[in-house]
Amino acid sequence: MAGALLAGSMPPRTAWYLAPLGAALLTWSLLGLAWRQRLVAGIMTGLAFFLPTLSWLIGFHPAGFAALLGLETVLFALAMLAVDARPARWWTVPAALVALEAVRGRFPFGGFPIPGLALGQLDGPLAGAAPLGGSLLVVGLATGAGAAVTALLVDGRRVRTLAVVGVSLAVGAMGILLAGRDGASAGSLRAALVQGGGPRGIPAVVSDADAVTERQVQLSEDLPSDLDLVLWPESSLAVSGPVTDTSEAARVAQLARRTGATVVVGLSESYDRSFRNAAVAWGPDGRIVDRYEKVHRVPFGEYIPARAFFESLSDLTALVPRDAVPGRGPGLLGTPAGPLGVVISYEVFFSDRVRSAVVAGGQVVLVPTNAASYTTEEVPATEVAAARMRALEFDRAVLQAAPTGYTAIIRPDGRVVGQSGLSTPEVLTATVPLRTGMTVYARTGDGPVLAVAALTLLASPLAGLCAALRRRRPGTVGT
Template identity: 40%
Template sequence: MNRLLRDGLALVLGALTMLSLPPWGLWPLGPVGIGLWLRFCNRGARRWRDRLEVAVAFWLGAYLLGLFWMTELTVPGWIAAVPVETLIMALPLSLVPASGRWRALGVPAALVLGEAVRWQVPFGGVPMSNLALGQVSGPWLGTAVLAGPLGVIALVGVGAVIVERLCAREWCAVSWPAVAAIAAPIAALAWPATTVDATVTAAVVQAGGELGTNVDTPQRSVRLRHLDTTNAWQGSTDLMVWSESSTSADGPLEASDNLAELEALAGWRDTVLIANFYERAVDAERFRNATVAINPETGLADRYDKSHLVPFGEYVPLRSVVEPFADLSLISREAIAGDGPGVLATSLGDIAVVTSYEVYFSELVRDGVQAGGRIVANPTLASSYSTSVVPSQSLASARLRAVETGRWVLQASTTGYSAVVSPDGEVTHRSELREATVLAGEVELRSGNTPALALGSWPLIVAAAVVLAWCVSTARKRRTRAEG
């Protein structure tokens, strides 16, 4: 295959792999797309620069499609992010030998390392459009309880090796990857569930509205839609979750009329209310994204200020450099980051909380649960986007977080998707986009650890680094012997 055709095929296969992600959800295309690339573009590429070239072509195709949602926030950001994310994923794959027994371990290890790095850099990481999201409708979702999203990604790599070897008709070489791909979900099913401490009724409020609206949408109208939707609902609940930016405060929220209004609502409803404030700082140039817990008897109980901010959404990295080339009027104020684990003390016990984009970061949810959270609340907001891509990926992330932690997840989005997710990743209730609705049902307050909670991501990252280093070392020794 000539070079141009090979790179063109890699580009197409990268885009095809991204169709495994929500909203498309064609989960087999994750391992199939990478496996076809391994067989027809990567295999036999003896020189490192050739492997790097085809890896760059593959991930360029992947992220041109997979990150296209960014154009609704910032086209320059998308243009800058695509090559950066491409190189982060391509470099580890370029180190995997073109042949040899260690290749089957090297591919999953390279995918794990690449995704682990892109979840941290640049600007704190971009974990959206990751390979684990594409598997929430497949058989490997449950394995997140054992090793989190990186474990799911490792299995995508194992599946890709199976596809490569089947295409090469290497029937005997398929055996051990197939055993791993089958054994992992069986082991996950056999793992004991977390402990049920209590059962309560929970409600998630979606205020509704149009998609594709910007941050200048009047805060008052959003608050009133939440109030109208809540007041129109005739049910009763122990816990109610409102969405991100469901209300606001001009100054410290503790002294705001809107907080007093919510305290009265929680008392009238006899419910613990989780709501999110857009709290303007004293200087009026900045703001905090604060989630509060309000007890029905005592009022404000706790607050959590969002700690992991959205680059080009809640702040602009290198603003002075970017401003001459982009319209930053939609991000006129910069957010102030909070700190500490996301956990709220309430009369129902501790509730882990992650705000919006934070649901993509498994370690943030882990911190809140390990700090005592027995259920996870995720107030979020995706109305800036006109399509279902970001809402559906946020829901997929909630499903992964539920499985990893063994906790119920309550996701409240202003315009959708809002959902109630069980600890096995099943979506028990889900809204439609744009609608005003209340989702309610029984959920469990749980305690106890899962392997993913107890160990976190680092053991798998270290193991992947060791495997990839071994691959490089053995390939170098083999090449030295051949030249000698």
């Protein structure tokens, strides 16, 4: 039941309060259990959480879905082993969930943080803590609030519990105050996001690349002339070899000259055994001024880790015929429109990629993405939620463009001020603020929250070890 409640809080649903309820039930169910029982409880809760939230993977590769479901469930169960099941140690439950989210964001193959517990909290009161400690702090506060409710009911030490809850609420309130400050404005940007539309449920490797480009071009013909930026989605262009001097590049250059805007296009450059997934910027004069190549690739989507081994288990060539070349450096485009932070598609789920762009000077964050492979709204909605969380964490407007949706315009406070439908051809325009300030989280990253979670989980074992050492210490002889 606890896992089902946690799953119910995930996008596209907005029932943020279900996560604290799930954490409360999870805490209650773990109290007094031996380690083997906690392991079983973790497996059952993990299955109930991940089975519905990863089901969108079944259409891609059923065996891959089963493998990922098993791995994520095992990670959840191992996190529950770290919990101290005594009522007085209730806060080890949210600490274990924070540690779990941190691990999932880094393992396996660089991390797979979908779904992320924090993404269900964007419409709740504790999301305002994101500028202080990022999504991990939001997870800790939301699940800690639920665990505290259980502690108040079963633990006799209510004063201490209320004190911990009070501190948590104060941290959340401080985050909301910090997020509301407007002391780092660098002007504004008039942007147009072009969503060409088209059918969904078609993997990128078999899509009609020319048709995708043509839809983008046609919809851009009537763009106004008062724009600073035009953003096209990931995979808007697909070319063989470098994009420079191709006919596709000439069409984008013409658009830039006609609108007098910087045009940023997500494109794919194919080679014999590899491809490059890039965001390329054309200046108002029609010349390419900068480019960024995707650093954090999608495992089994853009490359096959240990390809020879995994292809011996399953035919993956049709799914991923060639591997993406990993990019380098921060996601920053130097353009006439200003320094633009950029992350491509999957990278929006990783705060470190956005952090590198912001620290490098990005005043707004662009997310060219392609969610056309999915038939349901779950992945596009989850991606918008991730973009909202990144906006909150770093106090930056986020502009996300997808060929078939969701395309979204998100303000630095995480509010969505414009969002497209799915499959429809649409152009979203807005004036968004440019920012230069640095939030606390932009300066520190996940380190402080991870340190608190680790100390919380290690406190009981260390105390037990110290007590054992004291008992074994030989007594002193009086004189």
